[in-house]
Amino acid sequence: MNNLDTVLLQSREAFLQYRTRSGMAKANFLEAIASEIEALGDPLIQKAMEETNLPEVRLIGERGRTCNQLRQFASMVREGSWVEARIDTALPDRQPLPKPDLRKMMVPLGPVVVFGASNFPFAYSTAGVDTASALAAGCSVVLKAHPAHPETSAMVAGAISKAIRACGEHAHVFQHVQDSSFEAGKFLVQHPLTKAVGFTGSFSGGKALYDYATSRPEPIPVFAEMGSINPVFILPGALKVRAAKVAEMYAASITQGVGQFCTNPGLMLSIQSPELSSFTQQLATKIREVAPATMLHPGIANNFIKNRGKALKEKGVTLVAESSVPAKSNQGIPTVASVNAEDFLKNPALVEEVFGPYSLLVISKSREELFKALDAIPGQLTATIIGEDDELVDYADFIQRVSDRVGRVIINGVPTGVEVCPAMHHGGPFPATTDSRFTSVGIDAAKRWVRPVSFQNFPHGLLPAELQNQNPLGIWRMVNNTWTK
Numbered sequence: 001m002n003n004l005d006t007v008l009l010q011s012r013e014a015f016l017q018y019r020t021r022s023g024m025a026k027a028n029f030l031e032a033i034a035s036e037i038e039a040l041g042d043p044l045i046q047k048a049m050e051e052t053n054l055p056e057v058r059l060i061g062e063r064g065r066t067c068n069q070l071r072q073f074a075s076m077v078r079e080g081s082w083v084e085a086r087i088d089t090a091l092p093d094r095q096p097l098p099k100p101d102l103r104k105m106m107v108p109l110g111p112v113v114v115f116g117a118s119n120f121p122f123a124y125s126t127a128g129v130d131t132a133s134a135l136a137a138g139c140s141v142v143l144k145a146h147p148a149h150p151e152t153s154a155m156v157a158g159a160i161s162k163a164i165r166a167c168g169e170h171a172h173v174f175q176h177v178q179d180s181s182f183e184a185g186k187f188l189v190q191h192p193l194t195k196a197v198g199f200t201g202s203f204s205g206g207k208a209l210y211d212y213a214t215s216r217p218e219p220i221p222v223f224a225e226m227g228s229i230n231p232v233f234i235l236p237g238a239l240k241v242r243a244a245k246v247a248e249m250y251a252a253s254i255t256q257g258v259g260q261f262c263t264n265p266g267l268m269l270s271i272q273s274p275e276l277s278s279f280t281q282q283l284a285t286k287i288r289e290v291a292p293a294t295m296l297h298p299g300i301a302n303n304f305i306k307n308r309g310k311a312l313k314e315k316g317v318t319l320v321a322e323s324s325v326p327a328k329s330n331q332g333i334p335t336v337a338s339v340n341a342e343d344f345l346k347n348p349a350l351v352e353e354v355f356g357p358y359s360l361l362v363i364s365k366s367r368e369e370l371f372k373a374l375d376a377i378p379g380q381l382t383a384t385i386i387g388e389d390d391e392l393v394d395y396a397d398f399i400q401r402v403s404d405r406v407g408r409v410i411i412n413g414v415p416t417g418v419e420v421c422p423a424m425h426h427g428g429p430f431p432a433t434t435d436s437r438f439t440s441v442g443i444d445a446a447k448r449w450v451r452p453v454s455f456q457n458f459p460h461g462l463l464p465a466e467l468q469n470q471n472p473l474g475i476w477r478m479v480n481n482t483w484t485k
Contacts, residue, residue: 001187004179007142008193010172011111015140018173019108022465023473026136027074029167033127033135034067034074036159036166044155048121051149053294053330058257059122066122069129069420073136076443080475082106084452085466087479100457103467106450108138109221110195113188115209116146116153117200118296119260125149126156126176129445130198130223137449139196140173144188147180148297154178186212189222196449199224200262200440203353203431210434223448224434225427227353228381229266230415233370233402235387235395238412239275244282246386250359251286251334253414258293258332259357260300263382263415266353269341269362269373280361283336284321290334292327295356301330304356308335311354316343320361332356341369345376374401379429379436382408382415405429407436 021029037044048059076082083105091099112134116125123129126143134141145153157176164173177184189197189212197213199206199222206224213222238246253265270276295301312319312335320336327333334357341364344350350360364370383406385392385399392399392411403409407428418426418441426441427433433440438448455463465473474485 001184004177004184004187005191007175007177008111008188008191011140011142011175012193014170014172015108015111017170018140019138021138021169023077023080023475025167026138027078029163029169030070030074030077030132030136032163032167033132033160034070036162037063037067037127037156040155040159044152047155048149048152051152052121052296054121054257054296062120062122065420066127069123070127070132072420072443073132073446076446077136080466080473081477082443082446083450083466083475085475085477087467087477089480090457102454102456103458103463104452104454105464105466106447107453107464109449109451110139111142111193112139112196112198112449113142113144113194114198115144115185115201115205118146118148118300119262120200121146121149121152122156124200124440126153127160129440130200131174133443133445134196134198134449135174137446139449140170142175142177142188142194144185145176145178147178148299150178185209189213190216192216192218194220196220197222197224198440198448201226202355203227206434207431221448222434223438223440225262225381225440226431226433227355228262228428228432229351229353229377230263230380230382230384231267231269231374231377232265232384232386232415233374233398234268234270234276234279235385235391236271236273236275237388237391238386239270239273239279241388243275243279247279247282247286249414251283251290253416254287254336254359255290255334255357256416258295259334260296260332260355261416263418264355264357265384265415266359267351267362267377268359269364269370271364271367271370276363280320280338287321287334287336288324290323290357291325292323292331292333294328294330295332298330300355301332304332304354304358307352307354308333308356308358311350311352311358311360312337314339314347314349316340316347317350317360335359336361338363341365341373344373348376351377371398371401374398377405379432380406381426381428381432382406382410384410384413384415386412407432407439
């Protein structure tokens with residue numbers, strides 16, 4: 001692991017220089033990365049298609065999202081208020097005791113290790129949101145590429161290197177590591193110079209990294225997104241009015257991207273009724289019409305086949321419908337199953353994620369049993385409530401309990417599709433993530449990589465530029481309880 005030790009030493013050296021870069025300099029760097037990625041053109045899309053089996057239109061859209069993220073972070077650091085600068089000037093004549101000069105702001109943690117994701121080769125990988133937000137925060141980044149798309153990752157890493165040279169940044173502010181071994185991941189997390197970790201992937205992978213980090217002599221934060229089954233609660237009134245529409249909407253959401261989204265609706269819950277029976281039949285018809293599709297790579301396809309088979313063998317679980325089109329090698333079979341709430345409540349295995357185009361319908365006998373089913377569901381990224389206006393009011397206490405265990409509550413929509421904007425929260429209570437206070441989508445994602453520091457009675461020349469009285473960066477600051485530039 002000598003080479004990885006060198007990587008972290010270089011990352012620390014780069015951090016010591018990069019952390020003092022102005023918001024304008026970091027903004028220019030982030031925008032340059034976006035431009036260099038776009039300059040890779042069609043060859044990048046074609047290589048990603050070859051390595052991930054994702055369609056061209058999806059990858060073009062994801063590349064756009066990735067570059068948009070970079071430019072949003074650039075705008076954030078250029079404007080500057082995200083550092084939460086606070087200035088309370090001295091009151092030397094205050095009685096009975098004088099008040100010192102105190103100034104506070106967010107400062108970067110240090111070198112960040114980012115693990116690229118398999119299901120988003122652009123948006124959550126090499127130049128994805130973890131890398132972009134860490135660079136925006138003033139941290140150096142060591143990116144461990146995902147082995148599912150190594151050449152795609154290398155091409156994006158090359159674009160970042162070009163931006164580094166064009167902007168005159170330290171050569172090691174971003175470093176690209178291609179080592180798929182578990183030992184390499186453990187070494188990077190436990191290296192004493194690593195100060196934080198970003199991860200998107202399976203529960204087993206994220207929890208292992210979290211355990212490595214907390215067992216260090218100096219524990220460090222791990223921001224791991226570890227999957228979610230994103231429960232959907234379908235209220236009786238909605239089924240009476242629009243069962244067919246809901247069935248069509250959810251057949252599409254369950255199978256979108258072959259179910260390979262962390263926001264895939266893997267669990268649906270409702271109360272037994274003739275309308276629910278009709279909905280189930282209509283959902284089954286729609287699912288049968290969806291053809292199997294090739295998954296990201298053979299490992300994910302094999303896990304889907306194994307976990308799908310295991311889930312369908314659990315006590316009380318019944319196959320509702322699967323695609324009527326025969327599946328080929330490495331394809332995910334669109335599948336919906338059902339189980340009564342009594343069996344669901346007895347079996348914790350039924351809340352485990354089946355990553356792929358699979359969803360389980362839980363049928364309760366009553367509203368009270370639906371509440372019990374809710375209480376059996378652990379922390380999630382999202383939850384959705386499908387209901388008519390009057391019954392949403394009637395279920396207000398239920399909706400409040402739903403919000404206690406998720407990061408995003410959706411009314412009359414689908415969880416798939418994550419808008420990249422400041423109001424989006426993409427996180428949730430454990431086991432969805434390791435820290436529900438933070439998001440991995442939107443500009444607030446940068447808050448994962450900083451901590452507050454107060455500067456007391458500092459000479460102005462030693463203060464960070466954001467805290468100096470002359471405010472050379474022109475950022476918004478709170479000065480003695482008043483926002484000013």
